[in-house]
Amino acid sequence: MSSPEVFQLAIGTPITCHAFNKDRTQVAVSPNNNDVEIYQKGKTGGWELLHTLAKHDKLVTSIDWAPNTNRLVTCSQDRNAYVWDWDASQSKWEPNLCLLRINRAATFVQWSPKENKFAVASGARLISVCYFEEENNWWVSKHIKKPIRSTITSVAWHPDNILLAAGSTDMKARVFSAYIKGVDSPKAYPLWGEKFPFNTLCGEFGSEGGGWVHSVAFSPSGDYVAWASHDSTIMIAHGRDNPAIQIPFGGLPLVSLIFASETSIVGVGHDCTPFLxxxxxQQWEVIGKLDQGTKKAASSSSAFKMFQQMDSRAQQQNPEVELNTTHQNTITCVRPYAGTPENVTKFSTSGVDGKLVIWDLLASGMAGLKI
Amino acid sequence: MSHRKIDVDKFDDEDAFVDENATAQGSTAVSAQTEADVDARATEVRNYLSRGDTGAAVVKALENPPAGREVTTVKDKNTATVMAALAAAKSGDILNIVKSLDSKQVDILMKYIYRGMASPELYNSAVLLAWHEKATEVAGLGSIVRVLTDRRTV
Structure with missing residues (x-):
């Protein structure tokens, strides 16, 4: 079993989110402030800071890197989103402002699979779907508003570029049409409805107990949508009309999840370890933690040490401050790293402990499983 | 000064969520039916207990709990039934009873444990703590998180 690759990118600061470029040689992270840092993989295997993109005024909440067009999009609590183009002649990233027209913080951003649109979730109870308008040479947005009743925390695109799933703090996960005339060509999804003009609600799901929806994801086929909510459950819906399946589990809530294949989901969250x-x-099952953790060897105890501890701390043993898991704090972001959408072989996570970790899905305890 | 006369509750979205949740899941409105159900359940649980079958009594007591915010008296009555069943169990049996429950039932059990601990003057917290320990052992922290987030309080 190969152990996960661990990189301590930031010391003492959380990593809000991370995004790799296509060939995984560079990674963009937000070190919990208004900057976006781009690291280059060094020859020794470590990561070296290459660029700092300073344009936002407030905390950068989300980053996405379009693999094929090699464009970055970032959004922030300053209510703006920037699309960054690589200018090879000056070897720097050029920001282009996108008009989101929102009056609250932007919380999440994701490129559509064809990379000609992106969706920005926000606290203004709406989703801005942005696309490039050739005649004005400008990124403009259209709003998905109804029937959202609270902050949108996360969005996810259907692989066909039109449908968009959104999770919200009004305890609901929804599927919308984000069809833009002139950008998309019409498609049919019998599973999700008949007609898909912009802002069509193609499904609205709630969990039984209720709880903020932290993260949503579409399966590689686009037939299933899964979401993680704050009641320590994940829910999976298959089309508009079928009831959603609820999978409660014993850990703390998940805050981010991805489909590793059509039949498997990896979720990360407050338990500091990925769940599978x-x-x-026909049954979804909780396989468990992918990071079982290694028990740290107990330091040799001598009578002298014991009395020293009792004297200084009124305790017989050193209090354990280090967790057994690889991540030492909440994991906030999980992304596919290697493989295809139908079969993710490696995934990357980043979290509040400032670590970026690349996990081998097979090596992390799945080898014995027949899936 | 017209703004002083505005009924601010009308603009409170939070309120809307509660109502929606309460009705969407059924069995939350005050009705003669829920009340009759709770009474019937109380009798059945008593019968199980008099026969000494605490396991069956606990399972029965956790059935279809009344939830929502308008049915306080009914909820109190049902809580008393559950507490009677929980208190009757011997400490050695608790783990086996919890293990025999499915995950939904454990979540409901956890809800009632917290409900009971909220009124220490009525219910014995030591008993509830013993149940809490076993319920956490079986269902994990997730069960506690679900109690904290669920708006359908019992």
Missing amino acids: FVLRG
């Missing part, structure tokens, strides 16, 4: 969920037969 797998569809076996």
Whole structure:
């Protein structure tokens, strides 16, 4: 079993989010402030700071890197989103402002699979779907508003570039049409409805107990949408009309999840370890933690040490401050790293402990499983 | 000074969520039916307890709990039923009873444990702590998180 690759990118500061470029040689992270830092993989295997993109005024909440067009999009609590183009002649990133027209913080951003649109979630109870308008040479947005009743925390695109899933703090996950005339060509999704003009609600799902929806994801086929909510459950919906399946688990809530294949989901959150969920037969099952943790060897105890501890701390043993898991704090972001959308072999996580970790899905305890 | 006369509650979205949640899940409105159900359940649980079958009594007591915010008296009555069943169990049996429950039932059990601990003057917290320990052992922290987030309080 190969252990995960661990990189301590930031010391003492959380990593809000991270995004790799296509060939995984560079990574963009937000070190919990208004900057975006781009690291280059060094020859020794470490990461070296290459660029700092300073344009936002407030905390950068989300970053996405379009693999094929090699464009970055970032959004921030300053209510703006920038699209960054690589200018090879000056070897720097050029920001282009996108008009989001929102009056609250932007919380999440994601490129559509064709990379000609992106969706920005916000606290203004709406989603800005942005696309490039050739005649004005400008990124403009259209709003998805109804029937959202609270902050949108996360969005996810259907692989066909039109449908958009959104999770919200009004305890609901929804699927919308983000069809833009002139950008998209019409498609049919019998599973999600009949007609898809912009802002069509193609499904609205709530969990039984309720709880903020932290993260949503579409399966590689686009037939399933999964979301993680704050009641320590994940829910999976199959189309508009089928009831959503609820999978409670024993850990703390997940805050981010991805489909690793059509039949498996990796979620990360407050338990500092990735969780794996797998569809076996007709039943989704909680397989468990992918990071079992290694028990740290107990330091040799001498009578002298024991009395010293009792004297200085009124305790017989050194209090354990280090967790057994690789991540030492909440994991806030998980992304596919290697493989195809139908079969993710490696995934990357980043979290409040400032670590970026690359996990091998097979090596992390799945090798024995037949999926 | 017209703004002083505005009924601000009308603009409170938070309120809307509660109502929606309460009705969407059923069994939350005050009705003669829920009240009759709770009474019938109380009798059945008593019967199980008099026969000494605490396991069945606990399972029965956790059935279809009344939830929502308008049914306080009914909820109190049902809580008393659950507490009677929980208090009757011997400490050695608790783990086996909890293990026999499915995950939904454990979540409901956890809700009632917290409900009971909220009124220490009525219910014995030592008993509830013993149940809490076993319920956490079986269902993990997730069960506690679900109690904290669930708006359908019991």
